[in-house]
Amino acid sequence: MSPAAVEGLDVPAMTAWLEGLGIGADGPISFERIGLGQSNLTFLATDAGGQRWVLRRPPLGKTLASAHDVAREHRILSALQGTDVPTPAVYGLCEDAAVSDVPVMVVEHVDGIVLDGRADAEALSQQQRHAAGLALVETLAKIHAVDLERTGLADLASHKPYGARQLRRWKGQWDQSKMRELPEIEDLTDRLVAADPGSSEITLVHGDGHLRNLILDPDSGGARAMLDWELCTLGDPIADIGTLLAYWPGPDDPQGAVFSVTTVPGFAGADELVAHYAEQTGRDVSAVPFWHALGVWKLAIILEGVRRRQSDDERNLSETGHHLPEAVDALVAHAHAILDRG
Template sequence: MTDWLVGLGVGLQAPLTYERVGLGQSNLTYLVTDAKGARLVLRRPPLGELLASAHDVAREHRILAALQGTDVPLPRVLGLCEDPAVTDVPVLAVSHVDGTVVDERADAEALSPAARHAIGLSLVDTLGRIHGVDLEAVGLADLASHKPYAARQLKRWSGQWELSRTRELPELERLTERLRTLEPEAGEVALVHGDCHLRNLIVDPDDASVRAILDWELCTLGDPLADLGTVLAYWPQPGDPPTMRFDASMVEGFATREELVERYAEITGRDLTHVPFWHGLGLWKLAIILEGVRRRQLDDPRNLTAMGRIPAGAVDELVACAHAVLDEAD
């Protein structure tokens, strides 16, 4: 791998050191540092047996490469290695972007009150840029199906649940049926990031503007409100049912979910009638993703991180939270 990286022509000098960074449990991220202190970032699939179509690093490379000339804040794509003589899985190399990543509650507390309030609004502004990408112009019009997105998501993630679940969970099955009943009619087709939350941002430490949005493996084509629903699903606030979700957004000064929705309406002008459905769907997907993490951890302990093993109750809590969102909308 070192020879391939040095051969990219970006000025790296051996020897290289490799350090896993971030708390992600899906595609794994590594910081590479050379003999002079220059840095870049590698992405690769997780260890162990993977579900079909999941963790597709080559697809992530295609998306990032297509977006290089747009106003979406991204790292610079440096290369993709699929040579079996070098690596047993595809590996994506991108530039290192300086800035702050809110990986821990302490990172949020270290921001100024103004930056705390701004970071959520900046994330929503970034979504507006993503959803405004001209698919034909960047060559991504064929990235995914143009069929109704809600139905596609319900089918796909129900299938993921069946393949990755570790036990029976009737409340998740009931949630799935509620979402099918509430499924909105097909809307516009836009680029959808698919995994929008604080930990996937690199921001300016002073004004909290987004310097890069990361982790594009779930990117697809579909209803842009799905991304807003994902943001809300990852954005706990006081009064929510208890969950193990990252709670930085509960630090004093962060924007409320209502403010995020209002900001999105302001910058895009879209009809937000079905936001509660997409919020509930986001929590449902997050529960299924977390169950998949649990499955991979049970199958291969090498997928454990400093967070340790995900307990079953963490999935149950997200399902209960999704039911609460739909109950409130009713």
């Protein structure tokens, strides 16, 4: 019986390619889209013997230039093999147009827990939930400790001030992907430009460090693998803490389009996470409010881009369905409030 067709993959061609990698794949191979991500698409591949791998490809339809670069993601993950950073093993990158019209990366399937929703968190004990937050912080600290020269990642991106680079890049993303005019985000961009503290250090930065991108040990709550390296770059390490907080809402923060898992009792609070990072690394964390606001601003822009891709091609919908413009508006207002408090 032939495996079912899957949107975004040529199943016979991809099966043959996987069988030729020397990783023990034995057809027929079935492919299933997994995860809630709506940027690069993720698929679970399962062969006749029950072995599993994970595939990544860019989203369907038109994408913005420089975005969704799976070959770059493959380079980063390959460079991190053997470091202290928990990552899946990398098995290959397909750039053969006869197999796929876009690059496809295949990596190890790592068993564990991913906290995609409240039910996942509620299945854990409060002690495990608390450990999960600390494990995420510790994983980011390991990423920031990567030796750029030894891993060959020193030329991954510019070494110029990170805040200015991020503001310029993501403002451009907004201009290309926006579906309406939104003066509030233009005002927010101006405020962030004025508040930029500059950068005194350049490290590897994950760029998307939240709980949905971390596979956890079901017993200890510790980290087994960090996923989704698409936004990884070189920059200010405190930016990753800002991103973490952007996806770590408190009870009064906008949650519908972001991530409400961390409001389940037991997770560490934002202040504890920041303090734990400072303790782990010895870094100055006084600029966290700026990076937190910038992280929320980026999240609003990403969400608008997801809305654009969904509108252009509904094949990019995930289980969460369409996002509403009000969700973007709420994030922009939240970022303004963070700067007001900071």
